Amino acid sequence: MKIMVIGGGGREHAVIRKLRENPDVTEIYALPGNGGIAADAVCVDVGAKDIDGAVRFAGDNAIDFAVVTPDDPLVLGMVDALEATGVPCFGPRKNAAIIEGSKVFAKDLMKKYGIPTASYEVFTDAAAALEYVKTAPVPTVVKADGLALGKGVLIAQTHAEAEQAVRTIMEDKQFGASGDQIVVEEFLTGPEVSVLAFTDGKTVKPMVSSMDHKRAHDGDQGLNTGGMGTVAPNPYYTRDIAEVCMKTIFQPTIDAMAAEGRPFQGCLYFGLMLTPDGPKVIEYNCRFGDPETQVVLPLMESDLLTAMLACRNGTLDKTDIRFSEKNACCVIAASAGYPEKYEKGYEITYDEGVSAQVYVAGAKLEDGKLLTSGGRVLGVTAVADTLPAAIRAAYADVEKVHFGNAYYRRDIGARALKALDQ
Ligand code: AMP
Ligand code: GLY
Numbered sequence: 001m002k003i004m005v006i007g008g009g010g011r012e013h014a015v016i017r018k019l020r021e022n023p024d025v026t027e028i029y030a031l032p033g034n035g036g037i038a039a040d041a042v043c044v045d046v047g048a049k050d051i052d053g054a055v056r057f058a059g060d061n062a063i064d065f066a067v068v069t070p071d072d073p074l075v076l077g078m079v080d081a082l083e084a085t086g087v088p089c090f091g092p093r094k095n096a097a098i099i100e101g102s103k104v105f106a107k108d109l110m111k112k113y114g115i116p117t118a119s120y121e122v123f124t125d126a127a128a129a130l131e132y133v134k135t136a137p138v139p140t141v142v143k144a145d146g147l148a149l150g151k152g153v154l155i156a157q158t159h160a161e162a163e164q165a166v167r168t169i170m171e172d173k174q175f176g177a178s179g180d181q182i183v184v185e186e187f188l189t190g191p192e193v194s195v196l197a198f199t200d201g202k203t204v205k206p207m208v209s210s211m212d213h214k215r216a217h218d219g220d221q222g223l224n225t226g227g228m229g230t231v232a233p234n235p236y237y238t239r240d241i242a243e244v245c246m247k248t249i250f251q252p253t254i255d256a257m258a259a260e261g262r263p264f265q266g267c268l269y270f271g272l273m274l275t276p277d278g279p280k281v282i283e284y285n286c287r288f289g290d291p292e293t294q295v296v297l298p299l300m301e302s303d304l305l306t307a308m309l310a311c312r313n314g315t316l317d318k319t320d321i322r323f324s325e326k327n328a329c330c331v332i333a334a335s336a337g338y339p340e341k342y343e344k345g346y347e348i349t350y351d352e353g354v355s356a357q358v359y360v361a362g363a364k365l366e367d368g369k370l371l372t373s374g375g376r377v378l379g380v381t382a383v384a385d386t387l388p389a390a391i392r393a394a395y396a397d398v399e400k401v402h403f404g405n406a407y408y409r410r411d412i413g414a415r416a417l418k419a420l421d422q
Helices: 010-019 051-060 071-076 078-084 094-101 103-113 126-133 159-171 239-259 293-299 304-313 387-398 414-421
Strands: 002-007 027-032 065-068 120-123 140-144 153-156 182-186 192-199 204-206 215-217 221-224 229-232 266-275 278-285 327-335 357-360 363-366 369-372 376-384
Touching: 002 010, 002 051, 010 027, 010 293, 010 304, 010 357, 010 376, 027 051, 051 071, 051 078, 065 078, 065 304, 071 078, 071 094, 078 094, 094 103, 094 266, 094 278, 103 120, 103 182, 103 239, 103 278, 120 126, 126 159, 126 182, 140 159, 153 159, 159 182, 192 239, 192 304, 204 239, 229 293, 229 387, 239 266, 239 278, 293 327, 293 357, 293 376, 327 387, 376 387, 387 414
Parallel strands: 002 027, 002 065
Antiparallel strands: 120 182, 140 153, 140 182, 192 204, 192 266, 215 221, 229 327, 266 278, 327 376, 357 376, 363 369
């Protein structure tokens, strides 16, 4: 089977490694992939948002199955375009990817179907939004409607900050057209949990839970990033809570999308907050999370390609999806300065004896050398019987990876360990 995977980050590297475990997979192409992924797949110079390029490549190369992982091509309708030419895909169609593409859509869906989430108001007019946030309870959360590279969420501690947030998004258009509409919502508190779930539009099978670390620096200080590390499972997410989520959030969301004529097939990411009033949805993503995937897939015991085909073919209810009871920790090594200004072009080298999985996110090959080319450069994932052992092993191996100006957080998993102590 010839497979193509769209994207070129650490998440895609983890997906490709896992897909390779299936003996029916003969060839994997990554569009565009990266210098590290090139060790595991054939990288093709087609951008992740290039729908025409992907369709052409699939046709020219008799691709049997396409895995579309990043948000942009999903929201733009790459799955629809590929399926129209007879290429079966893992990933939602455009009319279902809107669950991530529009926060207004997601909030209205949850309200209509009684799925627990923060209370909210929607504004298309800056003046009305400014008037509203003058008296709204603070802290308050101001969100751009559309995709904004994970940066379109502003948390305001005061009324003045809330007004500034509205101006930043709606008047200064810091996130472009994504800010034509905004959601202003209630500030929730509690531990955050990421749950990725396979779904074929009817059945939903959650994967092992995980915890992201979004801020750049230790102690959850500094700017929001794409994610500086993850652990799985998330110790806050108990069996009881998982049952509540299945009943009040996961299945109701899948049923709601089907009822709206937008059946969701692929991986649906539930960003949850475990509030004192029970679990609530903070956000939906229409795809695997990054770097959640880098801890979730190494714990998957059943076959990934089989699960993906079942999502596409509507047979997930009959498909065995299994995860190990072990623990995983992924530490992201970034270029110092990320998510703002950083330098690139440094050679990446490894000492002997790295036993963890290294998933490369931002690197290119030049004259046989692997050079840094992005903010998040790579993720080091270790799996062990206990969470402390997984954390220790991931850090032991991240120290064996070298490149100029490397930076990583020292406290990935520390919050999870605290939960275990409670
Ligand atoms: P998002 O880009 O939607 O994942 O939001 C980024 C982060 O903002 C989340 O991971 C939360 O930590 C925080 N956040 C988003 N919405 C809320 C909310 N209603 N209450 C508290 N924190 C929030
Ligand atoms: N790690 C968060 C995301 O993938 O959006």
